[in-house]
Amino acid sequence: MFSGSMVALVTPMRADGSLDSDCLKTLIEFHISNGTDAIVAVGTTGESATLTVKEHCAVIEQVITCVNGRVPVIAGTGANSTSEAIELTQYAKDLGVDAVLLVTPYYNKPTQEGLYLHYKAIAEAVDIPQILYNVPSRTACDLLPETVARLAPISNIIGIKEATGELARVEQIKSLCGDNIELYTGEDANTVEFILSGGQGVISVTANVAPAKMHEMCAAALAGDADKARQINNDLALLHERLFVEANPIPVKWALTEMDLIPTGIRLPMTVLSKNYHQPVREALQSAGVLN
16 A cells, blocks of 8 residues: 655754744655655654654644545544544544554553554454554554454554564564565664565655655665665765664754755754764765755
8 A cells, every 4th residue: 555765754943932823834845855655653653752742743634634535544543542543543543644653552562462452453443444554662562463463454554664674574574464464664774675475655854855765775675676775875874873873763853954945943852963973974974965
């Protein structure tokens, strides 16, 4: 249903932390003009954890309005409360998103049975395409391939963002689920090999600052042109690495400020990028050809 380079879009904020709707419009046009294949709003990179519910919904609404059907829009609507996830998912559906992204419940560390029942309840409550999101490094919770296989027969669960960084998960999930589940990596650095192993694309941090190259790289990998895809990835390798010198989205928001695309705002407890990382991130932007 979805493929290619799907940007995990930052949420632009002013220096005081208030939302900047004008810059959000600018970013959306930047992505559409540079070939981004889908926009993922209010995920981890979009600082969903520190937005109020009202702000969360407002960002989704603005993205839908600005995109105006030109590319698919996927909204992050996960929560560690099943009832809250259902409410956010229903709201996103009512706004007209193409799909939702549902992170595994964080902090409360559910069992695999709890994860199965959580996702089953959301899928049954809201009839919209739903993408599971597994990121154990942030949630202390690992959605295992066997549990994904239990969820795969549910018709509106259509994919998983697999952010363990383990390429072996592609084959494990494919062998258990067949074509019932699409696979998207959440690790920019392994995108090419993930797609060549049978995945459909990436939900990407790097695409925030290098959308055209990420689109081109994914398109080459999806077409089976491994040499071209790997060559482009080599140009982006330093960027993949240095956009994570501090917790996401700290470095990528600083990078976008350096590119004059957004102001400096970020919400506590996240802080602006430490000064000792400014030059390394700037060098990565220059290496990727997105900053002079």
